[in-house]
Amino acid sequence: MISGDRIVKIWAKYGHFYLQGLGNTLWVTLLAVSLGVVLGLLVASGRMMRLRPRDNPVLKVVKAVVRFLCTAYVEVLRATPLIVQVFVIYYSATGIGLSLSDATATRMMWGIIAVGLNSGAYLSEVIRSGIGAVPGGQLEAARCIGMSQWKAMRFVILPQAIRNILPALCNEFVTIIKETSVLAMVGIAELMFKAQSISTQTYIFVEPYIIAAAMYFTVVFPLSKLIAAVERRMNKSVTR
Numbered sequence: 212m213i214s215g216d217r218i219v220k221i222w223a224k225y226g227h228f229y230l231q232g233l234g235n236t237l238w239v240t241l242l243a244v245s246l247g248v249v250l251g252l253l254v255a256s257g258r259m260m261r262l263r264p265r266d267n268p269v270l271k272v273v274k275a276v277v278r279f280l281c282t283a284y285v286e287v288l289r290a291t292p293l294i295v296q297v298f299v300i301y302y303s304a305t306g307i308g309l310s311l312s313d314a315t316a317t318r319m320m321w322g323i324i325a326v327g328l329n330s331g332a333y334l335s336e337v338i339r340s341g342i343g344a345v346p347g348g349q350l351e352a353a354r355c356i357g358m359s360q361w362k363a364m365r366f367v368i369l370p371q372a373i374r375n376i377l378p379a380l381c382n383e384f385v386t387i388i389k390e391t392s393v394l395a396m397v398g399i400a401e402l403m404f405k406a407q408s409i410s411t412q413t414y415i416f417v418e419p420y421i422i423a424a425a426m427y428f429t430v431v432f433p434l435s436k437l438i439a440a441v442e443r444r445m446n447k448s449v450t451r
Contacts, residue, residue, distance in 0.1 A: 217418045225409050225419075232405030233426055235319075239394065239401060240387045242323045247330025247387075248380070254335035255342065257281035281335070288332035293325075294393040300325040301397045322394040330387055334380065341375035342368060378442040385434050389427060402426060 222229070257277045266274070288296065301321045345368050353363035395404035406423035410416050 213417055213421065217415060218422060221409065221413065221415065221418055222422060225405075228405045228409060229402065229422060229426060232400060232402035232423075233430070235399070236388060236391050236401040237430075239319065239323055239326065239391050239399070240384060243326035243330055243391070244334075244380075244384050244387055246323065246327030247334045247383070250327065250331025251334030251336075251338050254281045254284060254331060255338040258285070258335070258339060259342070285332045285335055288329055289336075293329050293390055294396060296329055297322065297325040297393055297397060300328070318394075318397060318399045322391075322397060322399045326387060326391060326394070329390075330383060334383060337376055337379040337383070338372070341372040341379075344375045345371045374445060378438060378445070381434075381438040381441070385431055385438065388431055388434075392427075 258281045260274045260278055262271050262274055301318070304321050304324075305317070349367055349371065350363055353367040358367070391401050392403035394401055395407055398404065402423050406419045410419040413419070
């Protein structure tokens with residue numbers, strides 16, 4: 212039976228461990244999503260490459276290979292569970308000796324890379340759809356006034372696409388906060404790992420996880436509501 216008294220006692224004794232775990236969770240999330248944004252932009256650009264008749268044969272082959280690799284990356288990572296990706300990346304990296312002197316830093320680094328790769332696959336589709344939602348005439352108009360493809364994308368297309376991308380990017384941040392819980396399986400000291408450790412030490416197997424759930428809720432619920440409010444405000448400004 213769940214005991215409120217046990218919850219209070221656990222928090223009084225181990226509250227600083229939970230806060231440390233929450234801090235690690237938010238730090239891993241921030242770095243993983245940042246990595247995901249960079250990868251997503253690169254992969255989206257690769258998938259949007261067009262084969263033009265004036266391209267030489269070598270360039271056509273390069274573009275085709277890049278598009279294939281980017282598509283394969285997205286499809287594989289979106290079609291497999293995050294926990295499997297974490298195990299494969301973490302144990303493959305440590306198995307071939309890719310480690311740091313600090314074991315904690317090693318776990319954290321490879322956990323961030325694993326989650327960032329997964330996030331990049333999803334964000335690449337978000338970015339690609341956001342860019343695709345910008346009317347094609349915008350790019351043509353920018354090219355007509357003498358802008359290069361890169362400048363047109365940087366100064367004309369991307370600023371407009373950000374409006375479409377931003378809500379989904381914020382939702383991805385909220386999602387990753389929860390999904391980092393799988394990193395406890397490889398010993399990364401985020402919030403779920405702290406709850407598991409406290410449960411093992413105290414032989415109490417419900418209340419430590421209730422505290423962790425309450426902390427996730429305290430962070431995720433307000434963020435979700437804030438993002439929804441911002442999204443509604445942005446939609447209203449578009450319809451005016």
